[in-house]
Amino acid sequence: MPSFKIETPSLSHLSHEDYINVYEPAEDSFLLLDALEDDLELLQQRRPVLCLEVGSGSGVVTTAIARTLGAEVFCLAIDINQAACSATNCTAKENGVKVDVINGDLVTPLRGVCAVDLLVFNPPYVPTPHCEVITSLEEPLTRAWAGGERGREVMDRLFPLLPEVLAPQGLFYMVAIENNDVPQIREVLSALGFQSHVVKQRRVRGEHLVVLRCQKHSDSLE
Amino acid sequence: MKLLTHNMLTSKCMKGVTVGYPLGIVAKDIKVSETEFNSEFVSRIIPKLDWNALWKAADSIGHSGDLPQQLMEDYENNEEFLKKVHHVLLEVEIINGELVCPESGRKFPISQGIPNMLLNEDEL
Numbered sequence: 001m002p003s004f005k006i007e008t009p010s011l012s013h014l015s016h017e018d019y020i021n022v023y024e025p026a027e028d029s030f031l032l033l034d035a036l037e038d039d040l041e042l043l044q045q046r047r048p049v050l051c052l053e054v055g056s057g058s059g060v061v062t063t064a065i066a067r068t069l070g071a072e073v074f075c076l077a078i079d080i081n082q083a084a085c086s087a088t089n090c091t092a093k094e095n096g097v098k099v100d101v102i103n104g105d106l107v108t109p110l111r112g113v114c115a116v117d118l119l120v121f122n123p124p125y126v127p128t129p130h131c132e133v134i135t136s137l138e139e140p141l142t143r144a145w146a147g148g149e150r151g152r153e154v155m156d157r158l159f160p161l162l163p164e165v166l167a168p169q170g171l172f173y174m175v176a177i178e179n180n181d182v183p184q185i186r187e188v189l190s191a192l193g194f195q196s197h198v199v200k201q202r203r204v205r206g207e208h209l210v211v212l213r214c215q216k217h218s219d220s221l222e
Numbered sequence: 223m224k225l226l227t228h229n230m231l232t233s234k235c236m237k238g239v240t241v242g243y244p245l246g247i248v249a250k251d252i253k254v255s256e257t258e259f260n261s262e263f264v265s266r267i268i269p270k271l272d273w274n275a276l277w278k279a280a281d282s283i284g285h286s287g288d289l290p291q292q293l294m295e296d297y298e299n300n301e302e303f304l305k306k307v308h309h310v311l312l313e314v315e316i317i318n319g320e321l322v323c324p325e326s327g328r329k330f331p332i333s334q335g336i337p338n339m340l341l342n343e344d345e346l
Contacts, residue, residue: 167270
């Protein structure tokens with residue numbers, strides 16, 4: 001039976017101490033979940049079998065997807081932060097779903113065989129000096145939000161890898177903020193073969209958050 | 223790490239590695255569990271797999287069971303076959319061990335079911 005809602009998974013197993021090293025779900029995380037919920041009918045029509053979250057953090061989004069889509073989908077999560085990998089593992093377990101977690105950088109550990117049907121990404125998008133992206137290699141939590149120049153340094157590394165990872169009818173959802181220059185992001189994606197739409201937006205405390213939904217040019221939404 | 227995940231992994235991002243696939247498996251702790259079988263899911267994931275690599279990986283850790291080495295035709299309608307595939311893909315987990323790059327021999331540790339595919343600066 002199709003679901004109409006995405007329930008927010010329980011995070012009660014994670015404490016203040018965990019959130020020293022792992023990104024605590026915030027408005028950006030929930031906006032992504034809301035965008036996926038809005039598209040639930042579309043997702044259920046598409047029937048993804050392989051889902052990937054890049055930068056899963058606490059695991060809240062991957063777990064929500066796994067719970068909602070159930071045994072019809074295999075969920076993979078990747079995070080560069082080892083603490084986030086453990087947290088994702090725990091969150092999945094505490095919420096009764098199975099997710100495989102990989103400690104890795106973006107999609108680099110994955111074969112480029114266009115296998116991913118649903119890819120979600122809440123990137124480090126906050127504009128910071130470039131050096132903060134480098135030094136944050138030692139600080140797991142900073143790495144979760146420090147996006148460097150125009151907040152684009154991490155997401156710009158993912159985009160060129162997408163064509164070989166996303167399935168022909170795959171969907172890619174990403175969180176960004178207005179300061180990341182969303183129109184230019186869309187241009188970059190278009191040049192790589194993707195059409196994109198802002199499917200959700202929210203103004204939160206000085207940040208204008210958006211969720212972009214992307215699919216290959218060759219794919220129509222019907 | 224399930225064998226489905228293993229089928230998707232590569233060490234190709236390493237400097238000097240051309241293919242980086244399939245990764246060898248050294249399994250120290252394996253967990254076998256029962257998970258919900260969904261025939262649609264299995265039918266639809268098969269085209270995304272490297273079948274040969276799947277069979278070899280399962281065989282290398284002694285869990286290929288009676289999974290055929292060749293992918294049979296018309297598998298979508300063969301529930302018995304799909305169940306065997308389901309078992310190998312989703313019910314066998316490497317909890318602790320290592321993945322091994324087939325070209326460089328570089329080892330990637332697996333701990334608590336999580337493979338660490340991060341590379342050092344000098345390997346990029």
